[in-house]
Every structure is written in structure tokens, then in C-alpha cells.
């Protein structure tokens with residue numbers, strides 16, 4: 292197992308009476324690409340700024356390479372941050388912006404030239420060396436900000452929504468390149484985003500946050516297939532959440548007994564139980580269920596044709612709304628009374644309330 296580079300323990304942060312970070316514990320290993328994912332205002336930037344040294348935690352400890360960095364100012368931490376609002380030096384050219392940190396560190400001229408050139412190439416900024424920030428588009432400024440951080444080869448690279456101003460196509464290209472550079476240079480990176488597909492496709496580890504609480508830490512598959520909270524299940528993709536009651540090795544939804552996958556253990560004291568089933572794991576059919584399938588009668592309320600799939604919106608006899616995706620639907624879509632069927636091992640049980648749920 293790779294060594295720990297960054298360790299946060301019991302971190303709490305208040306702005307006045309506003310408790311914005313709740314008891315965060317996190318261990319990041321060398322070479323990992325970690326994403327902070329969560330909706331606007333959940334505390335992603337605040338957490339990143341505490342690692343960089345721009346905010347101090349009110350409680351808790353941050354270790355960087357085993358060293359407590361509480362008293363270490365940002366410029367001595369060997370972290371480099373790309374700010375959400377870029378924060379380029381307006382009176383410096385692109386080249387001067389990118390080389391700034393290396394000059395402060397009194398790096399030899401030949402090495403400055405070589406590292407800046409490499410960073411500019413990676414960020415597709417060749418030819419723009421002598422321009423000033425106000426002569427660049429928002430997306431170009433953002434890439435200069437990334438180049439300025441990359442060039443430092445920091446112990447931890449901190450990126451706060453660094454690609455938000457790029458058009459979809461360029462964002463995808465830079466995303467892939469950033470991930471390649473990070474892997475090649477074995478950089479440890481924390482990447483902030485509220486885009487779940489970005490998080491799923493880039494990360495070794497995803498930290499899902501809401502309202503200052505960490506809901507779950509896990510790799511992309513764990514986050515998608517084994518969400519710990521109802522929020523995670525719903526925020527990462529789309530899901531159907533059913534309120535169920537435990538019944539031995541199964542759960543009951545209305546009259547239907549749904550057996551649980553063998554790796555799910557019911558915690559009798561959890562109090563609240565919700566079953567998450569993804570739209571792509573469900574089928575809509577006029578026919579009887581296949582052997583082993585669970586079947587729930589429902590009525591199709593509406594449907595959305597999306598080319599490669601149809602998304603059906605249905606209601607069961609308790610008026611609960613269901614979403615079912617049918618891929619490769621053909622030209623004849625279904626209507627009216629149907630059965631929603633699924634294999635029970637595709638269902639995932641969420642136990643207890645979410646941390647920020649009352």
C-alpha cells in the first residue's frame with residue numbers, strides 16, 4: 292500500500308456561527324487522484340483552502356508527509372493550488388505567470404525554461420507566452436492557472452474546478468491529459484468538481500460531500516454501486532429509492548418481498564431502510580417476470596425518447612414514482628399498465644439516516 296501523503300483528522304471549520312466543515316477525516320495516498328464532489332456550498336473550496344494554508348481549521352490536524360503543517364504558511368507547504376477564480380497576476384505575461392513560482396524558488400534558468408515550456412505544451416498554450424491575462428479568454432486563463440501549478444511539481448496539487456470555463460470538447464481533452472500527466476509524474480492531486488461524470492471518470496478516490504459532511508469516501512465503483520447514503524445514491528447518477536422494512540434476509544416493499552444480495556447485512560438498529568435500484572437495472576414489460584425477478588405492477592405516466600434509450604416515468608399502486616431506462620428500445624414504445632421487473636441482486640440497501648438528515 293502506498294504511503295500516506297496527506298492526513299486530515301477531526302477537521303472542523305466555522306465561519307462565525309456557520310459550521311461549514313463537520314469532523315472531516317481523510318487519508319490520501321501518494322500518487323492518488325482524489326476528487327471532492329458535492330453540490331455548491333458543501334464546503335469543497337473551504338476544505339481545499341485549509342490544505343493549502345489559506346484558512347485555518349478551528350479544530351483538527353493536517354499532516355503533510357507526516358509533518359503537522361498548522362504553523363506552516365502556504366508558500367512553504369509544497370502544495371500548489373489552482374483557484375476557482377484563477378487569480379493570475381494581471382501585470383505579468385503568461386510566461387511570467389507560469390514561471391513565477393520557480394523564480395521565487397531560485398530555480399536555475401535552463402530548468403525554468405524547460406519546465407515552463409513543458410507545462411505550456413501540456414495546456415496547449417504555446418504561442419501565448421507574451422500575452423497578458425486580459426488578452427486571454429476565460430478558458431485560456433484557466434489553463435494558465437493549471438500550468439502555473441503543474442510547473443511546481445508539488446507534493447499535493449490542489450485544483451478547484453479547474454476546467455469549468457472550457458467548452459465541453461476541450462474540457463474532455465484537458466481532463467484526459469491532466470490525468471495522464473498526473474499518473475506519469477505520480478503527482479498526488481485533489482480535484483474539486485460538482486460534475487459527477489468528471490469525478491467518476493478521473494478519480495482513484497471520490498470524497499462525496501454535502502452540507503459540510505463527508506457522506507462517503509470510495510473508488511468510483513463503490514460510490515456508484517454501493518452508496519452509503521440516500522444522498523450519494525441520488526447525486527451520483529439517478530436512482531429509485533424505496534422505503535422498505537427488513538424481513539429476515541430480505542426487505543419488504545408494500546406486498547413484495549425482495550431478497551437481498553448475499554453481501555448485504557441488515558443492521559437491526561439502523562431504524563430506516565431504503566433500497567436503491569438504478570433505472571438501468573430495471574425492465575418494463577407487459578409480460579410475466581422471468582424466474583428470479585421481482586415484479587411490481589405500475590402505470591406508465593410519461594416517457595422521454597433519448598435515441599439510445601427511452602426513459603419511462605411510472606407510478607406504482609402507492610403512487611411512488613419510478614424511473615426506468617430501456618436501452619435499444621426499438622420503434623415501439625410501451626404504454627399503460629406494465630410490470631417493473633428486476634433481479635434483486637441489483638438492489639442496494641441504504642441503512643439509517645444520512646448524516647445531515649433529521
Ligand SMILES: Nc1ncnc2c1ncn2[C@@H]1O[C@H](COP(=O)(O)OP(=O)(O)OP(=O)(O)O)[C@@H](O)[C@H]1O
Pocket residue numbers: 306311329330331332333334335336337338375485
Ligand atoms: N470567507 C467566508 N466567509 C464566510 N462564509 C464563507 C466563506 N467562504 C465560504 N463560506 C460559506 O461556507 C460554505 C462552504 O463554502 P465553499 O466555498 O467551501 O463551498 P463549495 O463547495 O466550494 O461551493 P461551490 O461549488 O459553489 O464553489 C458556504 O455556505 C459558504 O457560504
Ligand SMILES: [Mg+2]
Pocket residue numbers: 335336337375451
Ligand atoms: Mg468552491
